[in-house]
Amino acid sequence: MAAPLGNVPDDLTPASPDKSPDASTPTSLNTPDPLDTVAPLDTVAPLNKPALLNAPASPDAPPRARAGRRWTGALHSPLGITAAVLLLAVVVLAIVAPLIWQDRADAVNSTAILQGPSSAHLVGTDLLGRDIFARVLVATRLSVGLALLATAIGVTAGLLLGTAPVLLASSTGHWIGRWVSRWISAFINIAVAFPSLLLALFFAVIFGVGARGAVLAIGFATAPGFARLTQTMAAGISSRDFIAAARVAGIGRLRILVRHVLPNIAEPLVVSATMALGSALLSFASLSFLGLGVQAPSYDWGRLLGEGLAQIYVHPAGALAAGVAVVLAAMAFNLSGEAVARAIGVRTPHTSKQTRNKRTRTNERTRTTPGLDRLPAEHPDTEDTNQPLLAVDNLRVAFPTAAGEVTPVRGVSLTMRPGEAIGIVGESGSGKSLTALAIAQLIERPGHAQADRLEFLGTDLRDDARSRGGEQLRAGGGLSASERRRMLGTSLAMVFQDPMTSLNPTHRVGRQLAEVVREHQRADRRTAWRRAVDRLAAVRIPDAERRAKQLPHEFSGGMRQRAMIGMGVMANPKLIIADEPTTALDVTVQRQVLQLLANIRAAEDVGLLFISHDVTVVGQVCDRVLVMYAGRVVEDLPTGALLHDARHPYTRALVAAVPDMTTDRDAPLAVIPGRPPDPHDLPAGCPYATRCPLATEQCRREDPPLAWYGGGRRVACWHADLAPAAVPDNRATAVPDNRTTELDHGSTAVPDDEPAASLGGER
Numbered sequence: 157m158a159a160p161l162g163n164v165p166d167d168l169t170p171a172s173p174d175k176s177p178d179a180s181t182p183t184s185l186n187t188p189d190p191l192d193t194v195a196p197l198d199t200v201a202p203l204n205k206p207a208l209l210n211a212p213a214s215p216d217a218p219p220r221a222r223a224g225r226r227w228t229g230a231l232h233s234p235l236g237i238t239a240a241v242l243l244l245a246v247v248v249l250a251i252v253a254p255l256i257w258q259d260r261a262d263a264v265n266s267t268a269i270l271q272g273p274s275s276a277h278l279v280g281t282d283l284l285g286r287d288i289f290a291r292v293l294v295a296t297r298l299s300v301g302l303a304l305l306a307t308a309i310g311v312t313a314g315l316l317l318g319t320a321p322v323l324l325a326s327s328t329g330h331w332i333g334r335w336v337s338r339w340i341s342a343f344i345n346i347a348v349a350f351p352s353l354l355l356a357l358f359f360a361v362i363f364g365v366g367a368r369g370a371v372l373a374i375g376f377a378t379a380p381g382f383a384r385l386t387q388t389m390a391a392g393i394s395s396r397d398f399i400a401a402a403r404v405a406g407i408g409r410l411r412i413l414v415r416h417v418l419p420n421i422a423e424p425l426v427v428s429a430t431m432a433l434g435s436a437l438l439s440f441a442s443l444s445f446l447g448l449g450v451q452a453p454s455y456d457w458g459r460l461l462g463e464g465l466a467q468i469y470v471h472p473a474g475a476l477a478a479g480v481a482v483v484l485a486a487m488a489f490n491l492s493g494e495a496v497a498r499a500i501g502v503r504t505p506h507t508s509k510q511t512r513n514k515r516t517r518t519n520e521r522t523r524t525t526p527g528l529d530r531l532p533a534e535h536p537d538t539e540d541t542n543q544p545l546l547a548v549d550n551l552r553v554a555f556p557t558a559a560g561e562v563t564p565v566r567g568v569s570l571t572m573r574p575g576e577a578i579g580i581v582g583e584s585g586s587g588k589s590l591t592a593l594a595i596a597q598l599i600e601r602p603g604h605a606q607a608d609r610l611e612f613l614g615t616d617l618r619d620d621a622r623s624r625g626g627e628q629l630r631a632g633g634g635l636s637a638s639e640r641r642r643m644l645g646t647s648l649a650m651v652f653q654d655p656m657t658s659l660n661p662t663h664r665v666g667r668q669l670a671e672v673v674r675e676h677q678r679a680d681r682r683t684a685w686r687r688a689v690d691r692l693a694a695v696r697i698p699d700a701e702r703r704a705k706q707l708p709h710e711f712s713g714g715m716r717q718r719a720m721i722g723m724g725v726m727a728n729p730k731l732i733i734a735d736e737p738t739t740a741l742d743v744t745v746q747r748q749v750l751q752l753l754a755n756i757r758a759a760e761d762v763g764l765l766f767i768s769h770d771v772t773v774v775g776q777v778c779d780r781v782l783v784m785y786a787g788r789v790v791e792d793l794p795t796g797a798l799l800h801d802a803r804h805p806y807t808r809a810l811v812a813a814v815p816d817m818t819t820d821r822d823a824p825l826a827v828i829p830g831r832p833p834d835p836h837d838l839p840a841g842c843p844y845a846t847r848c849p850l851a852t853e854q855c856r857r858e859d860p861p862l863a864w865y866g867g868g869r870r871v872a873c874w875h876a877d878l879a880p881a882a883v884p885d886n887r888a889t890a891v892p893d894n895r896t897t898e899l900d901h902g903s904t905a906v907p908d909d910e911p912a913a914s915l916g917g918e919r
């Protein structure tokens with residue numbers, strides 16, 4: 157049986173607002189610490205809500221109620237009222253005007269030709285004595301209908317063009333996909349350079365004179381602008397951590413687009429579509445006015461404008477009536493777009509039948525459900541204890557530049573055993589994140605990763621392995637691309653730095669967790685949801701059933717990060733890559749997250765690749781530490797040796813630069829002189845030489861290899877023996893390796909009253 161994930165005492169658990177007894181309890185960790193007396197998590201200032209949530213809403217209100225309030229608020233504003241009245245008028249007229257006034261509009265009266273406004277004819281008559289006002293009203297249906305059709309074509313084409321690069325340009329995609337995507341982007345760039353009316357005229361000539369040609373012309377003229385907007389916003393969203401998390405979870409590109417990207421850009425797209433409708437009305441009027449649109453005997457506002465213009469000096473009201481109609485209808489659509497944008501704010505999660513039935517709150521702690529705990533894992537059998545969990549040899553990550561290529565990761569090698577925790581430390585820009593991203597197959601084009609060996613659970617992850625023939629691939633223990641995706645999705649979890657961007661802001665937290673098992677284990681909705689709630693409880697989210705129905709902004713930062721970890725363990729991973737998971741958190745919450753990761757490791761025997769710039773944090777959770785500098789590993793050592801027995805001058809300087817409780821406060825803080833080299837302009841020899849007190853001519857000439865040193869260490873330094881004397885650490889030797897004192901590693905000493913929430917459940 158898996159050890160329960162119960163090492164975090166209940167008083168560490170952030171209290172939910174409605175659990176008042178917990179709310180007054182100070183947080184505490186397993187060892188006494190002054191930090192233990194800080195306020196509970198939920199007393200921390202609320203985190204940013206999405207800026208467009210206009211109506212104030214109680215955090216506990218169900219999402220549906222909040223959405224309802226936003227719509228009500230938007231509709232009761234002057235903007236909403238004006239938009240609603242105008243839109244209603246346009247819609248009603250489009251439906252009823254031809255039914256009521258068609259005969260009057262078509263009735264020729266040779267005795268009333270070109271009359272001015274009168275009680276019989278409100279805006280006068282035309283050349284055939286027909287009532288202009290009735291004709292304007294009747295023309296509403298055709299004008300609006302054709303504009304709607306053209307907009308629908310434009311929006312659909314724009315969406316397809318705008319999202320195609322997102323779908324096709326993935327680093328994992330085929331070169332044809334990337335090539336097509338580049339051409340589409342180039343086409344959009346050229347097309348948006350032309351005014352849309354000019355494009356419409358151009359297409360009108362191509363498609364021919366008449367209503368059908370005009371609809372197509374305006375539709376295609378609308379598409380590039382819409383495509384550009386979609387492409388820009390989709391690209392922005394695609395770089396967010398929750399998209400990377402979804403990709404790590406193995407969710408397909410189309411599904412990511414539909415479920416994660418489009419909902420997050422829906423609001424500006426809706427506004428833009430309604431604006432496009434207004435523009436289409438004007439464009440249609442223009443084409444018909446020029447004789448390229450609707451042809452006689454049909455008529456729309458553009459044609460009426462054209463007919464009226466000839467008599468504008470005789471009676472201007474007749475010419476202006478159609479113009480006023482165009483302006484009012486365009487205003488109706490534009491204002492409606494604005495009002496809808498305000499009302500939507502953030503797209504409300506749609507409420508499933510299941511959750512509608514479960515709307516009642518429960519404070520009961522979620523129990524693990526037999527059969528839910530361990531859904532069938534997709535990863536290959538890992539019982540072979542000799543097989544490393546992760547084997548990386550000579551990993552390089554490069555990006556093309558104007559001057560050639562830059563290689564920020566230059567030959568990283570590491571081997572991780574199942575259940576091992578390896579930390580990667582180094583200053584900003586040393587290549588830590590890129591190393592992790594390359595392992596998780598998340599390097600985006602035009603960047604590319606190469607390695608002599610990149611194996612996870614015995615599977616070759618390298619790009620060139622993919623392109624090998626099937627037989628060869630299988631012979632090398634390879635999987636097909638989709639098998640590999642599924643294997644990565646279930647066996648590898650990624651936790652990112654910023655918990656705010658790691659979760660999709662438009663989906664309920666529980667739904668996002670459930671998606672992982674829905675995708676990989678084809679679990680039904682109910683099972684997936686129950687497992688999501690179970691995982692949230694396992695990562696100590698209080699009142700998990702209720703919290704699962706909330707949106708990410710309703711969580712505190714620490715809860716969001718724990719929810720991300722919960723998402724990572726939805727599919728029983730074998731490796732968690734945590735890229736600075738605690739940097740954005742305050743120190744108390746940071747310790748909770750570290751404790752949680754330590755517990756998961758112990759309970760599940762999960763490998764952990766922990767990236768941080770903070771050597772002390774890495775020392776608390778890891779067995780081994782890799783120190784990176786300028787894209788290379790310069791030292792690889794056991795955590796126990798980190799504080800006092802590191803052999804690379806850079807590692808020692810990093811440790812010395814972290815003040816602790818024993819640091820002499822009167823002495824100046826230790827700093828590492830100089831700056832890391834620019835990856836675009838690496839010096840010859842050892843890249844640390846310019847900052848190193850031990851640097852010699854040999855260092856400036858030859859880059860030292862990462863060689864075994866003894867004591868289970870690898871060091872890349874010509875003077876490793878001299879480093880301890882040359883770079884003394886500033887820590888009192890009485891301070892023990894705090895790895896075992898600050899975090900309870902793998903202790904299964906769970907308090908008796910701990911609930912039975914566990915990550916693994918029965919095995």
Ligand SMILES: Nc1ncnc2c1ncn2[C@@H]1O[C@H](COP(=O)(O)OP(=O)(O)OP(=O)(O)O)[C@@H](O)[C@H]1O
Binds near residue numbers: 583587589835
């Ligand atoms: N897409 C990219 N294109 C070009 N260069 C990049 C790209 N991404 C990262 N780099 C460069 O690669 C180097 C290493 O970046 P990386 O993000 O791995 O550093 P890091 O050690 O994780 O730093 P930090 O701790 O600040 O996150 C940096 O110099 C960075 O500018």
